[in-house]
Amino acid sequence: MRIAVIGTGYVGLVTGTCFAETGNYVTCVDIDTQKVNKLSAGEITIFEPGLEKLFERNLKDGRLTFTTDIEAGVHDAEIIFLALPTPPGEDGSADLSYVLGVADHLGRIMKEYKVIVDKSTVPVGTAAKVHAAIAKNYKGEFDVVSNPEFLREGVAVDDFMKPDRVVVGTNSERAQKLMSDLFAPYVRQGNPVIFMDEKSAELTKYAANSFLAMKISFMNEIAQLCERLGADVDMVRKGIGTDERIGKRFLFPGIGYGGSCFPKDVKALAKSAEEAEYEFKILKAVMEVNETQKLHLLPKIKRYFQGSLKGKHIALWGLAFKPNTDDVREAPAFDMIRALLDEGATVSAFDPEAIANTQRQFGDSITYANQYQTLENADALVIATEWNEFRTPDFEKISAALKNKVIFDGRNLFDAVTMREMGYHYESVGRP
Numbered sequence: 001m002r003i004a005v006i007g008t009g010y011v012g013l014v015t016g017t018c019f020a021e022t023g024n025y026v027t028c029v030d031i032d033t034q035k036v037n038k039l040s041a042g043e044i045t046i047f048e049p050g051l052e053k054l055f056e057r058n059l060k061d062g063r064l065t066f067t068t069d070i071e072a073g074v075h076d077a078e079i080i081f082l083a084l085p086t087p088p089g090e091d092g093s094a095d096l097s098y099v100l101g102v103a104d105h106l107g108r109i110m111k112e113y114k115v116i117v118d119k120s121t122v123p124v125g126t127a128a129k130v131h132a133a134i135a136k137n138y139k140g141e142f143d144v145v146s147n148p149e150f151l152r153e154g155v156a157v158d159d160f161m162k163p164d165r166v167v168v169g170t171n172s173e174r175a176q177k178l179m180s181d182l183f184a185p186y187v188r189q190g191n192p193v194i195f196m197d198e199k200s201a202e203l204t205k206y207a208a209n210s211f212l213a214m215k216i217s218f219m220n221e222i223a224q225l226c227e228r229l230g231a232d233v234d235m236v237r238k239g240i241g242t243d244e245r246i247g248k249r250f251l252f253p254g255i256g257y258g259g260s261c262f263p264k265d266v267k268a269l270a271k272s273a274e275e276a277e278y279e280f281k282i283l284k285a286v287m288e289v290n291e292t293q294k295l296h297l298l299p300k301i302k303r304y305f306q307g308s309l310k311g312k313h314i315a316l317w318g319l320a321f322k323p324n325t326d327d328v329r330e331a332p333a334f335d336m337i338r339a340l341l342d343e344g345a346t347v348s349a350f351d352p353e354a355i356a357n358t359q360r361q362f363g364d365s366i367t368y369a370n371q372y373q374t375l376e377n378a379d380a381l382v383i384a385t386e387w388n389e390f391r392t393p394d395f396e397k398i399s400a401a402l403k404n405k406v407i408f409d410g411r412n413l414f415d416a417v418t419m420r421e422m423g424y425h426y427e428s429v430g431r432p
């Protein structure tokens with residue numbers, strides 16, 4: 001099939017590359033000339049394990065091309081995916097200006113039947129708005145479909161190639177047939193394409209992200225309780241996760257969820273509920289708990305240093321909002337850095353992939369070094385992201401470099417008893 005993907009950011013690039021990998025011809029369109037030039041020259045613009053190989057192969061074979069010219073990009077496409085930003089507006093609702101701006105443009109250039117697919121995360125009713133924006137100028141036949149994306153950064157290729165499910169919102173039989181053919185190679189037995197109406201598909205995406213965020217906030221509250229009652233959240237997690245009705249995943253407490261999606265989508269769903277005159281109480285609690293949790297380690301650190309961090313030097317491992325990505329959007333590590341600086345501490349940070357993106361935000365207000373150099377002359381180590389290379393570090397190097405054997409672990413990487421046996425002052429989240 002011939003496909004166009006408009007918006008070649010994270011989702012657009014993964015979507016375009018994966019569709020090309022199964023034999024489709026894909027043109028990716030973006031307004032960012034620099035990005036398009038880099039991609040056309042074979043330089044991948046995001047860090048995503050496993051993507052580069054597929055990207056290079058499909059670019060070389062001519063199944064994947066990039067352009068800034070939307071008209072040239074979509075003219076022979078049967079299906080056009082919109083993978084455009086939907087950032088939170090000032091009131092928390094999703095900003096639809098990118099999506100509707102492109103829809104308006106498509107209406108001016110379309111000449112034959114096409115399926116326009118909302119892959120961006122958009123509130124209920126957006127498919128209808130996209131339809132109206134196109135129909136203003138284009139009077140021929142077309143369909144607008146909602147096809148929310150569920151991929152996770154860091155494992156995006158696997159999530160796309162072997163999805164748990166594909167949700168397709170449309171009542172048009174013609175669009176259903178095209179979408180069904182397109183997704184056939186990805187859908188294994190038991191992991192179906194679920195067809196539904198547009199509104200339900202749009203809400204499914206927000207419900208999924210909000211439910212997962214709720215699981216995390218719930219476990220963070222259980223962790224708070226564990227600290228007060230002397231229980232161990234790791235044990236509680238295992239104890240409940242083995243119940244299939246609860247499930248093992250997304251039960252890891254820590255210093256809160258971040259990223260470009262959970263914070264934005266929970267906020268946007270709460271706003272949609274408010275607009276529908278319904279107070280979604282659980283979502284408010286999910287957000288509140290997350291805000292508190294991001295600084296969960298701070299009182300522990302201050303307590304250890306007798307109330308003041310003035311003049312203390314803190315080493316920080318982990319800047320990305322989660323491992324295996326260089327993405328620092330809404331990273332809990334950033335809240336930690338701001339709080340430490342506000343308290344008068346200095347910070348030396350390391351992350352395997354996210355230093356450049358962090359520098360863009362914090363510049364010289366903190367220093368950057370490699371994993372063990374960050375520890376030199378530091379009064380304590382704080383861990384904010386659970387990269388695999390932090391799980392089994394060289395403890396001899398750590399204790400040789402740190403001024404004090406003190407670790408505050410926001411992701412529960414080490415066994416607390418072993419750490420204390422090794423002579424560390426070790427504090428984590430929800431564990432004795």
Ligand SMILES: NC(=O)C1=CN([C@@H]2O[C@H](COP(=O)(O)OP(=O)(O)OC[C@H]3O[C@@H](n4cnc5c(N)ncnc54)[C@H](O)[C@@H]3O)[C@@H](O)[C@H]2O)C=CC1
Nearest residue numbers: 007008009010011012030031032083084085086120121149
């Ligand atoms: N990042 C993620 O893991 C996931 C994101 N989503 C959703 O997908 C959507 C896109 O997210 P990301 O890919 O992360 O965004 P992004 O910000 O990485 O990429 C958006 C791209 O659109 C381009 N763009 C902006 N205006 C344009 C226009 N008029 N014409 C052509 N290109 C234009 C930008 O230059 C940029 O390259 C959002 O709604 C997000 O919530 C959904 C699932 C996963």
Ligand SMILES: O=C(O)[C@H]1O[C@H](OP(=O)(O)OP(=O)(O)OC[C@H]2O[C@@H](n3ccc(=O)[nH]c3=O)[C@H](O)[C@@H]2O)[C@H](O)[C@@H](O)[C@@H]1O
Nearest residue numbers: 149150151152153250251252254256257258259261321322
């Ligand atoms: O809509 C989106 O963009 C995507 O948002 C999330 O994916 P992502 O943001 O890439 O990352 P997750 O793996 O979900 O992690 C999000 C945050 O939750 C935190 N988390 C996750 C799991 C857990 O048990 N505990 C926990 O604190 C992570 O550290 C991270 O900060 C969803 O998992 C994807 O299904 C969805 O497509």
